[in-house]
Amino acid sequence: MALDAGHRAVGLCNVAIGFQRMFARWLGVEPERISLEQVGLNHLTWERAARLDGTDVLPDLIASHGDELAEIVGTPRSYIDQTGSIPSYYLRYFYAHDQVVAHQRTEPTRAERVADIEEQLLEMYADPALDRKPELLGQRGGAFYSEAAVALLASLVNDTRDTQVVNVRNNGTMPFLSDDTVIEVASVVGKDGAAPISFAPLSPLMRGLTAHVSAYEELAVEAARLGGRDRVYGAMLAHPLIGQYDLADQLTDLLLAENAAFLPWANDGAGSPPPGAGGR
Numbered sequence: 001m002a003l004d005a006g007h008r009a010v011g012l013c014n015v016a017i018g019f020q021r022m023f024a025r026w027l028g029v030e031p032e033r034i035s036l037e038q039v040g041l042n043h044l045t046w047e048r049a050a051r052l053d054g055t056d057v058l059p060d061l062i063a064s065h066g067d068e069l070a071e072i073v074g075t076p077r078s079y080i081d082q083t084g085s086i087p088s089y090y091l092r093y094f095y096a097h098d099q100v101v102a103h104q105r106t107e108p109t110r111a112e113r114v115a116d117i118e119e120q121l122l123e124m125y126a127d128p129a130l131d132r133k134p135e136l137l138g139q140r141g142g143a144f145y146s147e148a149a150v151a152l153l154a155s156l157v158n159d160t161r162d163t164q165v166v167n168v169r170n171n172g173t174m175p176f177l178s179d180d181t182v183i184e185v186a187s188v189v190g191k192d193g194a195a196p197i198s199f200a201p202l203s204p205l206m207r208g209l210t211a212h213v214s215a216y217e218e219l220a221v222e223a224a225r226l227g228g229r230d231r232v233y234g235a236m237l238a239h240p241l242i243g244q245y246d247l248a249d250q251l252t253d254l255l256l257a258e259n260a261a262f263l264p265w266a267n268d269g270a271g272s273p274p275p276g277a278g279g280r
Contacts, residue, residue: 003169010194011167012152013042013184015088017144022072023050026065027057035186037199038165039206040088042184044213046206047086048199059084083205094209097241114140155189163187168194176207181214210239227265231258 002009016038017031017265024031029052037049050058062069062080070077093100108116117140124134148164155162163186170181173196177183187194202210216239223231232255238247256263 002200008193009040010152011147011182013167014145014148015045016165017148019047021144023061026061027052035163036165037186039185039199039202040210041213042167042182043089043090044090044210045184094240114230129280148169156191157190161190163197164189166194168196176211177214227263232256
């Protein structure tokens with residue numbers, strides 16, 4: 001949407017730089033020597049290669065640190081060995097759905113923890129005497145975000161044409177997705193923005209989940225832009241973690257009720273979209 005409005009925009013996540021720094025530490029090399037073949041969508045990615053000076057060392061890293069990697073990303077070691085890839089931490093919400101839900105029924109959710117941490121951090125930042133990074137910030141997540149952001153900005157301004165993992169428009173990079181889909185892949189970054197680097201096709205396992213979640217995102221954006229209960233319901237039904245009529249219906253009502261103050265069209269009794277949007 002930002003690009004459609006004429007803005008220059010590149011998305012950024014810290015998953016890639018986190019893996020890069022971890023791999024570099026294990027190998028005893030400078031992080032800049034490690035490049036990643038990270039593929040997927042934001043918060044839905046796999047590491048399919050980790051190249052040290054151009055040579056893929058991911059198989060060696062899996063062989064020597066597979067158990068540790070499995071624990072870090074919350075994935076069985078067998079999955080990593082079978083696919084030869086490392087899923088991001090967020091894939092456990094799909095591949096270990098029942099266990100995650102069971103855990104969340106007895107423990108605070110990630111969002112609740114983050115909200116509590118940020119409330120405490122804001123209180124700390126209000127102290128003018130604070131002159132160092134609070135240790136609590138380390139529990140917030142998002143490690144190395146600032147370094148990734150500075151590197152991205154430097155490449156955009158200085159036209160360095162180096163490679164970084166960012167969120168960009170698909171534009172045919174993954175043929176099974178629409179051109180407007182935002183994907184998260186290694187890209188060449190310069191003054192004109194970020195251009196995805198081509199890579200081997202995704203396996204059916206990766207391709208299926210990527211396409212499924214991308215369809216939900218497309219419908220969710222449409223619902224956010226145009227409004228209408230039917231559009232919200234369609235997005236809920238398309239999500240792979242929902243995908244049931246009754247559940248999608250219930251979640252739609254809950255979402256509209258919770259956000260009614262921000263959705264004028266949700267208060268008209270019929271869930272009609274804004275004037276001129278068309279449809280419900």
